Amino acid sequence: MPKKLKKTGLIFFPAFDWAISPNHPEREERLLYTQDQVFEEGLLDFPNIVEYKPDLATYADINRCHICVPNPQYLTTNSHLISAGGAITAAKKVLSGEVDNAFALVRPPGHHSMLVAHGARGFCNINIEAVMIEYIRHQFGVKRIAVVDTDCHHGDGTQDIYWNDPDVLCISIHQDGRTLYPGTGFTDDFGGPNALGATINIPLPPRTSDEGFLFVLDNVILPMLEEFKPEIIINSAGQDNHYSDPITNMSFSAQGYALLNEKLAPDIAVLEGGYSIEKALPYVNVGIILAMAGLDFSQVREPDYDALRIRQSPEITRLIEEEAKNVMTLWKKKKNLKKQVTGSAAYIRREKNIYYDTDNIMEKQTETVRVCDKCGGVVMIDSAADTGKRIYAVILPNSCCPECRESGENFFNRMNSSQYNHVYFQDRQKNVFIVK
Amino acid sequence: MILGIDVGGTHTDAVLVRNFQLIRKAKVLTNPANIMASLLEAAQKLISDENINNIDRIVLSTTISTNAIVQNKINRVAMVLLSGPGLSPETLDLGKDVYFARGYVNHRGIPVKNVNSRQINEISNEIAQNQIRDIGIVGKFSSRNPQQEMDAAELLQDDSRHISLGHTLSGQLNFPRRIATTYLNAAIHDIYQGFVQDVQKFIEKIGANIPVYILKADGGTILINKSMECPVQTIHSGPAAGIMGVLATARMKEDAVALDIGGTTTDISVFADGVPLLEPSGVAIDGRKTLIRGLYTKSIGVGGDSVVKVENGGLVIGPQREGSAAALGGPFPTPTDAMIAEGIVDFGDRQKARDAIAPLAKMLRVDVQDAAQAIVKKMAAMISDHVRQILAEINNKPVYTIHELLEGKIIEPKMLYVAGGPAAVAPFIAQNLGYPYSIPDHSEVSNALGVALARTTAEVTILADTEKRELIISEEGRVQSIPRSFVLADAVEVGKTTLREKAAGMGARPEDIIMEVTESQEFNMVRDFYTTGKNIRVKVQIKPGLISTGAERVNHA
Numbered sequence: 002m003p004k005k006l007k008k009t010g011l012i013f014f015p016a017f018d019w020a021i022s023p024n025h026p027e028r029e030e031r032l033l034y035t036q037d038q039v040f041e042e043g044l045l046d047f048p049n050i051v052e053y054k055p056d057l058a059t060y061a062d063i064n065r066c067h068i069c070v071p072n073p074q075y076l077t078t079n080s081h082l083i084s085a086g087g088a089i090t091a092a093k094k095v096l097s098g099e100v101d102n103a104f105a106l107v108r109p110p111g112h113h114s115m116l117v118a119h120g121a122r123g124f125c126n127i128n129i130e131a132v133m134i135e136y137i138r139h140q141f142g143v144k145r146i147a148v149v150d151t152d153c154h155h156g157d158g159t160q161d162i163y164w165n166d167p168d169v170l171c172i173s174i175h176q177d178g179r180t181l182y183p184g185t186g187f188t189d190d191f192g193g194p195n196a197l198g199a200t201i202n203i204p205l206p207p208r209t210s211d212e213g214f215l216f217v218l219d220n221v222i223l224p225m226l227e228e229f230k231p232e233i234i235i236n237s238a239g240q241d242n243h244y245s246d247p248i249t250n251m252s253f254s255a256q257g258y259a260l261l262n263e264k265l266a267p268d269i270a271v272l273e274g275g276y277s278i279e280k281a282l283p284y285v286n287v288g289i290i291l292a293m294a295g296l297d298f299s300q301v302r303e304p305d306y307d308a309l310r311i312r313q314s315p316e317i318t319r320l321i322e323e324e325a326k327n328v329m330t331l332w333k334k335k336k337n338l339k340k341q342v343t344g345s346a347a348y349i350r351r352e353k354n355i356y357y358d359t360d361n362i363m364e365k366q367t368e369t370v371r372v373c374d375k376c377g378g379v380v381m382i383d384s385a386a387d388t389g390k391r392i393y394a395v396i397l398p399n400s401c402c403p404e405c406r407e408s409g410e411n412f413f414n415r416m417n418s419s420q421y422n423h424v425y426f427q428d429r430q431k432n433v434f435i436v437k
Numbered sequence: 438m439i440l441g442i443d444v445g446g447t448h449t450d451a452v453l454v455r456n457f458q459l460i461r462k463a464k465v466l467t468n469p470a471n472i473m474a475s476l477l478e479a480a481q482k483l484i485s486d487e488n489i490n491n492i493d494r495i496v497l498s499t500t501i502s503t504n505a506i507v508q509n510k511i512n513r514v515a516m517v518l519l520s521g522p523g524l525s526p527e528t529l530d531l532g533k534d535v536y537f538a539r540g541y542v543n544h545r546g547i548p549v550k551n552v553n554s555r556q557i558n559e560i561s562n563e564i565a566q567n568q569i570r571d572i573g574i575v576g577k578f579s580s581r582n583p584q585q586e587m588d589a590a591e592l593l594q595d596d597s598r599h600i601s602l603g604h605t606l607s608g609q610l611n612f613p614r615r616i617a618t619t620y621l622n623a624a625i626h627d628i629y630q631g632f633v634q635d636v637q638k639f640i641e642k643i644g645a646n647i648p649v650y651i652l653k654a655d656g657g658t659i660l661i662n663k664s665m666e667c668p669v670q671t672i673h674s675g676p677a678a679g680i681m682g683v684l685a686t687a688r689m690k691e692d693a694v695a696l697d698i699g700g701t702t703t704d705i706s707v708f709a710d711g712v713p714l715l716e717p718s719g720v721a722i723d724g725r726k727t728l729i730r731g732l733y734t735k736s737i738g739v740g741g742d743s744v745v746k747v748e749n750g751g752l753v754i755g756p757q758r759e760g761s762a763a764a765l766g767g768p769f770p771t772p773t774d775a776m777i778a779e780g781i782v783d784f785g786d787r788q789k790a791r792d793a794i795a796p797l798a799k800m801l802r803v804d805v806q807d808a809a810q811a812i813v814k815k816m817a818a819m820i821s822d823h824v825r826q827i828l829a830e831i832n833n834k835p836v837y838t839i840h841e842l843l844e845g846k847i848i849e850p851k852m853l854y855v856a857g858g859p860a861a862v863a864p865f866i867a868q869n870l871g872y873p874y875s876i877p878d879h880s881e882v883s884n885a886l887g888v889a890l891a892r893t894t895a896e897v898t899i900l901a902d903t904e905k906r907e908l909i910i911s912e913e914g915r916v917q918s919i920p921r922s923f924v925l926a927d928a929v930e931v932g933k934t935t936l937r938e939k940a941a942g943m944g945a946r947p948e949d950i951i952m953e954v955t956e957s958q959e960f961n962m963v964r965d966f967y968t969t970g971k972n973i974r975v976k977v978q979i980k981p982g983l984i985s986t987g988a989e990r991v992n993h994a
Contacts, residue, residue, distance in 0.1 A: 018838040023961055024968060030960040033972065036837070037544040041578055042524045043613035046718075046726050054835045054842070079839050247965060283544055287523065302522040304549040 008049045009294040010094040010103035012087040019080040026276040027109050027124045038283030050294050055087030063127055064434040065135035066162055068117045068394045068425045081126050084109055088133035088271050095268050096141045102268050102293050110273040112237050115161035119386040120360030130237055130271050131162045139432050144168055147231035152239020152273040153249040155186025160200050165193035165370050165377045170229045172222055176251055177204040188328055193370050194342050194349045195378040198335030203328055206320050207250035210313040211257030213321045220325045236267035240275025240285045244311045252311040259288030259298040343372045363387045375402035379409035394425040401430045440495045441889025442479055443678045444472055450885040451479035462882045473635045489645050498652040498678040498888045501632045502625050502671045506723050511624035515569040519576035519585055529613050536560045546582030557592040573619035575603035577612045580911035599626050607728035608898025608911035618727040622669035629668035633661055654720050654731030656681045656981035657894020660944035672722050673731050680706045680713045680732045681887025683854050686877035691851040694824055698857035700742035701758040703820055706734045709848050713981050737823050741773040741859030745812055747800040752815045763793030770794050775812035782861045817865030856880040893945035896978040899932045904962055904970030925959040925973050932977035940979055948985045952977055
C-alpha cells in the first residue's frame with residue numbers, strides 16, 4: 002500500500018571514537034553495524050531523508066533542566082554535548098518546518114539522568130530528551146509535550162525531571178521493574194500532586210512480543226495522546242526490547258518497532274538504549290527510519306527472525322490486557338485524585354534513594370513541592386550524595402504562578418548556604434539559573 | 438613526451454608536453470557522431486614521423502561513456518539481484534529485466550541464505566530466451582563478501598555473455614548505487630569495447646608502440662586495456678579533465694575554488710590543500726546515483742550566453758540558452774552582451790549588445806549602462822551565492838567521530854581560479870567572495886594539459902574481521918584468512934601492498950604511486966562482555982593529482 006512520504010531529518014552520530022570503557026555496552030562499536038545497514042540500504046540517497054550534523058549543546062542548555070553537581074562542565078564530556086546537541090538539532094529542524102519529523106540516532110543515551118545529577122546512571126550523564134524539551138520550550142514557545150519512552154528500561158530520569166510538570170506527559174513502557182534495572186516504573190507512579198496523570202507507567206511482563214506492545218499502544222498510549230493533545234510527540238526510542246538484546250528479556254522485533262513508530266508517528270525520535278548491536282540495531286534502525294519517512298518497511302527483517310519462536314504466551318496476553326484496563330481506569334480518574342493525594346497539606350514531600358550504577362554513587366534526596374492549582378508548583382530539593390556533596394535547589398516550573406514564584410524566590414534568598422556545597426535556583430519559566 | 442587529448446562537447450584539444458613544458462597545441466571541432474575521427478584529427482596535427490618515437494604515452498579523455506548513457510545508446514542488461522530482506526526493491530527504479538535470486542549476506546559478510554543453483558539456471562534460461570547478452574549481478578553487502586556474486590556468475594557465464602559484478606566496481610556500501618553502477622557498466626561495455634578497439638587500431642596505424650591511458654571520473658588515468666572491464670569508471674571524463682586542467686595550469690597548494698564559466702553553465706569545483714575534492718559517495722549520471730569515484734563538481738545554469746530577462750521588476754539570468762550573445766548575432770541579450778556593452782571585454786558588435794539590453798533597461802527604468810552593470814553584478818552574485826552554498830554544504834558534511842566533529846578540516850578558499858570565455862566576470866565574483874582570483878595561463882587548452890599530466894589513481898577497501906579470521910578486498914574480489922592477532926597496522930600494510938600492485942597494473946609509474954590512508958578504524962568486537970575479535974576498516978588511495986614532477990606549473994614553450 003503506498004504511504005504518504007514524509008521529509009525526515011536524520012541526525013546520525015555514532016561517536017566512533019568514544020566509549021564508557023573498552024568492553025562496555027556503550028562503546029565505539031555500538032552503531033557500527035547500524036551505519037553499515039543504513040548505508041547499504043542507500044537510505045541517505047532518498048530525497049525525503051536528509052542527514053544533518055549535530056550541534057553541540059551548551060552548558061546553559063543543560064542548566065535549563067538539570068541541577069548538575071557541581072556543574073555540567075564536571076559531569077559531561079564532548080560526547081554528551083554532541084548527543085544532547087543532536088537531539089536539539091532534530092528538534093530545530095522539525096520546529097522550523099525544514100522537515101516533517103526527525104530521528105536523532107545518537108549516543109550516549111540520557112533517559113536515566115534525573116533532575117539532580119551527581120554522576121552517571123544507567124550509562125546516562127545528562128538527559129538528552131529533557132535538554133531538548135527545555136530548549137524547544139525556550140526557543141519555540143512549545144507548551145504541551147508528550148514523551149513516549151519505548152526503551153526496555155523504565156525512563157526514570159525523564160519521569161523525575163517532569164514529575165511535577167502537568168504540561169509534559171511522560172509515558173514509559175518497559176520490562177517490569179521487578180525483573181530489570183532500574184527496578185521502578187510501576188503503575189502507581191502517576192506524577193506529582195499538581196501533575197497527576199502526567200506520568201504514566203506501563204510495565205510489561207518479560208517475553209512480551211510485538212502483539213503486546215502494539216496492544217498497549219492502541220489501547221492505552223494512543224487514547225491518552227488523543228486526550229492530552231500534545232503539540233509535539235517525542236519518542237525515547239530505546240531498542241532493547243528486541244528479542245536478541247543481551248541485557249533484557251523481551252521479544253520485540255524490527256517489524257514491531259517500525260509498526261509502533263508508524264502508529265505513534267512521533268515528531269522527534271531520540272535513540273536511547275539497545276545493545277544487540279549486531280542482530281537488532283541495524284534492522285530496528287532501518288525500520289524506524291523507513292517508517293518515519295513513510296517508506297515501505299514491510300520487508301525489513303532480522304536474518305534469524307522466527308515469528309513463532311518469539312510469540313508471547315496467552316498468559317502474557319491476558320496480563321497485558323488486564324494491566325491496560327487498570328492503567329486506563331486510573332487515567333480516567335486522574336482529575337479526582339488530587340484531594341485524595343494532598344489532603345489539606347500545603348506542601349508534599351517525597352524521599353528518594355537514588356543509586357548511580359555507572360558511577361557507583363548513592364544519593365539521598367528530599368523533594369518538596371508546593372501544592373498549587375495554577376501551575377506545577379515550586380519544587381525544593383535537598384540532596385546529599387556519598388561523594389560528600391550536599392546541595393539545595395529551588396526549581397520554578399515552566400508556567401509558574403505568581404505565588405509559587407514568590408515563595409520560590411523567598412526560599413532561595415533566605416537559604417543559608419553554609420550547610421550546602423551549592424544552592425541552585427532554576428527558573429524554567431524565565432530561563433534563569435543561579436548558583437550560590 | 439606526452440600527448441594529451443581532451444574530447445570536449447564543442448572542441449577537441451590536443452597538447453604535446455615535454456618535461457612539463459607545453460610544446461605544441463591543436464584545436465579541432467568535435468564531431469559528436471564520430472569521436473574517433475576528432476581524436477585522430479587532433480592527434481595528427483601534433484604527431485609527425487619525427488616526433489612519434491619520442492612520445493612516451495598518450496592520455497585521452499573520452500565522452501564515449503557519458504554520451505552512450507545520456508543518449509541512451511546502450512545495451513539491454515539483465516540484472517540478477519541477490520537482495521535479501523530490507524528496503525523493498527519496489528522502492529527502487531530497476532527497469533524491466535530484473536531477476537531476483539535467493540541468497541544474501543549480512544553486514545559482516547556472513548552468508549545468511551545461499552545462492553540456489555537451480556534457480557540461477559532457470560534465470561539463465563530466461564535471459565537466453567530474452568536474448569540478453571549483458572548481465573549485471575549484484576548482491577546486498579557483496580562488498581563485504583563477494584563470494585555469492587561470483588557463485589552466480591559461474592552459473593551464468595557462457596562465451597556469448599558479458600557479466601559485470603557489483604563488488605568489483607567499488608568497495609563502498611550502498612546497494613541501490615551498486616545496482617546502478619553495475620547496470621551502467623554492463624550497458625556500455627559493448628560500445629566502450631568498440632571505442633577501445635578503434636583506439637588500438639589508430640595506434641597500430643601510426644606504427645608506434647605507445648601506451649594509451651584514459652582519464653577516469655576521479656581525474657586519474659588507467660591503461661586503456663585495463664579499463665575494458667570497468668568502462669563505467671570513464672564517465673565524467675570530460676569534467677574531470679577540466680578540473681585536472683586547473684591543477685595543471687595553476688600553481689596551487691591551498692584551499693581554492695575553480696569556476697569554469699561556459700556558455701550555458703558554470704561548473705564549480707573545490708580544492709582542499711590543492712587536491713580536488715571527490716564526490717563523497719559517487720557521481721550521478723543521467724539521474725542515477727552511482728558508486729563511481731569522481732571529482733566533485735556542481736553545474737549551475739548560468740553562463741555567458743544565458744538569456745537575460747526582466748520579470749516582476751527584477752533581472753533573471755538563465756537557465757536557458759537560446760544561441761550566442763546578441764553582439765555576435767544571437768536572438769536575446771546575455772551576460773556576454775552586458776560585458777561587451779560595459780567594455781569589460783572587447784569583441785562582437787557593441788551597438789548590437791547595447792540595443793539588446795535597451796528594452797531591459799527601459800523595464801528597469803535605468804539607462805543601458807546601468808542595466809549592463811546590473812546584469813554583470815547579478816551574474817556574479819548568482820555564482821558567488823552558489824559557491825558559498827556549496828562550501829557550506831561541504832563544510833557541514835556529517836562526520837561520525839568526535840574528533841572530526843570538533844577538529845575536522847574546514848575548507849577556507851584562498852583563491853578563485855576562473856576559466857572559460859566569460860571569465861571577465863571573475864573580479865566581480867572575487868569581490869563578493871572576499872578572496873582574490875586568478876585566470877590561469879593556457880586556459881584555452883587547459884583541459885588537454887590536465888589530461889596529459891594526470892597521474893594514475895586507485896583505491897582499495899580493506900575489511901578485516903578477526904573473529905571470522907577473514908580479510909576482504911572487495912574491488913579485487915579477494916578473500917583471505919588472517920590470524921586472530923591481526924591488527925590495524927597489518928591491514929594498512931595489506932592495503933598499501935595491494936594498492937601499489939593495482940596501480941602498477943593500471944599503468945602508474947612507481948614515482949607516481951603516492952598513497953594516502955583515508956580511513957583506518959579498529960573496533961573491539963565484544964559479545965556477552967568478552968572481546969571476541971576486531972573489526973578493522975581501512976581505505977587506501979592514490980589521490981588525484983599530477984604525475985610527480987608535474988606538480989610545478991606548465992611553462993611557456
